[in-house]
Amino acid sequence: MAENNFVYPRDVSAFGFDWGQLALTVAPELNGAKRFSGGVVDLPPGQGHSRHNHPGAEEIIFVISGEGEQMVETPEGVPVVQKVGPGCTVFVPEDRFHSTLNTGSGPMQLFVVYSPAGPELGLRDLPDFRLIPKAE
Template identity: 75%
Template sequence: MVKDNYFIYPEDVSAFGFDWGKLSLTVAPEVNGASRFSGGVVELPSGEGHSRHNHPGAEEIIFVISGEGEQMVEDEHGDPVTRRVASGCTIYIPESRFHSTKNTGGGPMLLFVVYSPAGPELALRGLPDFRLLPQRR
């Protein structure tokens, strides 16, 4: 757990690194004792994105902090719905729905993601390109 567990910057925690970008969990049971949700900052370099996946039993909120891209969310019939998203957009991913995000802009795309309940992000540790990146401060 970080020293001051109320005010956390992405640099204060170890990040999950992947070929497509990184996730810095700033809210999670193991970071600050949050029990009902987890979340953090995702950074996607230009042209990168995470592939279609889902979080069984969990909902997700994605807020676009900066950048622009394409977001796909599966509808209630299993059909993909894709929209252009940019800073200020909030995306709701219903429980267990497949989704993907791709940065189509010229610079980094920053997202804040929230999982409810906490836990789906831990499955990311099992991906073949997972690496733990040390905290930066």
């Protein structure tokens, strides 16, 4: 595999869902990343991903733009909701349930990182999954 060290979201196919989309820009199958994967999530106003977890993986969520509510459950399963905006970094511990909702009037964009790589592959099994071809 040739190294692909510089990737824009428009350069890759995206995972589309009813709530938004994820463009993986770092992944083992894309550029040989070994310890993590990641990409750009776009959430339209009023949309977000529902409560879920990533067994055996940690996640970092960085808010690029927009504003919303981020929920991360405590180890005891108590949901903690925090307002988030540009520049906020959210750490989601291994196996922890979490969700994100765009509460703003415009789009919300996030950069997410999974470690180890792999949790994003399960998204392909969701009923509303569709592959959005890369921009030409």
